[in-house]
Amino acid sequence: MATRFSIETVDRSLRDIMDSTEIFGGKVIVFGGDFRQVLPVVPHGTRAETVNVSFAKSYLWSKIEKLKLTRNMRARLDDGFSEFLLRVGNDVEPTISNDLILLPKEMVIKYENDEISDRKLTDSIFPFLTENARSKKYMMERESRIFYSFDKAEDENNNCYEEEFLNTLSPNGLPHHKLELKVNCPIMLPGNLNPSIGLCNGTRMVCKGFDKNVIYAEITTGQHTGEKVLLPRIPLKPTEDKDYPFKFIRKQFPIRLCFAMTVNKAQGQTIPHVGVYLPNHVFSHGQLYVALSRGISMATTKVLVKTENSIKENETYTKNVVYKEVLLSET
Ligand SMILES: Nc1ncnc2c1ncn2[C@@H]1O[C@H](COP(=O)(O)OP(=O)(O)OP(=O)(O)O)[C@@H](O)[C@H]1O
Numbered sequence: 001m002a003t004r005f006s007i008e009t010v011d012r013s014l015r016d017i018m019d020s021t022e023i024f025g026g027k028v029i030v031f032g033g034d035f036r037q038v039l040p041v042v043p044h045g046t047r048a049e050t051v052n053v054s055f056a057k058s059y060l061w062s063k064i065e066k067l068k069l070t071r072n073m074r075a076r077l078d079d080g081f082s083e084f085l086l087r088v089g090n091d092v093e094p095t096i097s098n099d100l101i102l103l104p105k106e107m108v109i110k111y112e113n114d115e116i117s118d119r120k121l122t123d124s125i126f127p128f129l130t131e132n133a134r135s136k137k138y139m140m141e142r143e144s145r146i147f148y149s150f151d152k153a154e155d156e157n158n159n160c161y162e163e164e165f166l167n168t169l170s171p172n173g174l175p176h177h178k179l180e181l182k183v184n185c186p187i188m189l190p191g192n193l194n195p196s197i198g199l200c201n202g203t204r205m206v207c208k209g210f211d212k213n214v215i216y217a218e219i220t221t222g223q224h225t226g227e228k229v230l231l232p233r234i235p236l237k238p239t240e241d242k243d244y245p246f247k248f249i250r251k252q253f254p255i256r257l258c259f260a261m262t263v264n265k266a267q268g269q270t271i272p273h274v275g276v277y278l279p280n281h282v283f284s285h286g287q288l289y290v291a292l293s294r295g296i297s298m299a300t301t302k303v304l305v306k307t308e309n310s311i312k313e314n315e316t317y318t319k320n321v322v323y324k325e326v327l328l329s330e331t
Helices: 004-018 047-052 079-089 114-125 129-133 136-140 163-167 287-292 324-328
Strands: 100-102 145-148 150-154 178-181 186-188 204-210 214-219 228-232 234-236 247-252 274-278 301-305 315-319
Touching: 079 287, 114 129, 114 274, 114 301, 129 136, 150 163, 274 287, 301 315
Parallel strands: 274 301
Antiparallel strands: 100 315, 145 178, 150 247, 186 204, 204 214, 214 228, 234 247
8 A cells, every 4th residue: 555645755746747726637546445454664663653654644535536445356156255255354353362363263263283273274275285285296296406606795895795605684565585486386576576467465375397598488367367477587675675775686587486475465456265373463554454364265265373372262362453544534
């Protein structure tokens, strides 16, 4: 989700270009979004700072005509699930102490111990894994190949930053130094590459093959599902490099393995078999809603909660964080 500042910049630019005082220079602009979902990330930001960058807090918000979608099309075959998701998103699901909400039994993978519970969660997300693991052909096909990145610090001639050190860095939005691929493994783009052909931040693909300098992949999400793409090695820079005192460049295939992803990265995705792994409770607005609402039904959405005090009288509870002040300004 964009911060209100980027949208306000577009507003000011269009007013300037159109020489008009009307909002967006009189141009019609259509926005889509859901304030129940995670808000733009403010690094190290407080609750007030996070709420403040939301579009709902912009001077433009009250001037915009709001239209509401009424039906969850993703979970259209499971009305009980759609209603539960709305209650979670709107923070009206009853809570016990510490904002803990009760998870429906059907969705819960009971925590027994790490090994058994993790296995049950994996089996629910990758139902054919155990079956295929016994197939010699399937396993032989899956010989892996490792691709290492070339890393350097830009405009830095004194060699203060050894390549071995740069290789250990994993900034947000960049692929890792070591990329180990197998045919048919799931991969994801960590940043925008070419949105016009569906290669956006978060696009999931399956690796169909690889050569020394190219990866053959098939898109598995969104309107470009089924399309084949070629991915070259390219020089990439972190979007936020405030954490480093130098400019960092990594030449690597622009992908990460994607057997799992964070809740924030999953925003926008539709996932037929969802396994929500919660070794800790969620900590920010809308994360539980986003995680649960990626699925299409309760039966195919499983949650494993591992935190202490989450099981009470044989029921499993988890934390739901909702900043009501963002939802209140939605009207
Ligand atoms: N009119 C429709 N008929 C059938 N399926 C639909 C329709 N609209 C959307 N869907 C399905 O619902 C799912 C979610 O659609 P989409 O990703 O456009 O929603 P969204 O509002 O962006 O969701 P979110 O914000 O929760 O990520 C997709 O799998 C899509 O195929």
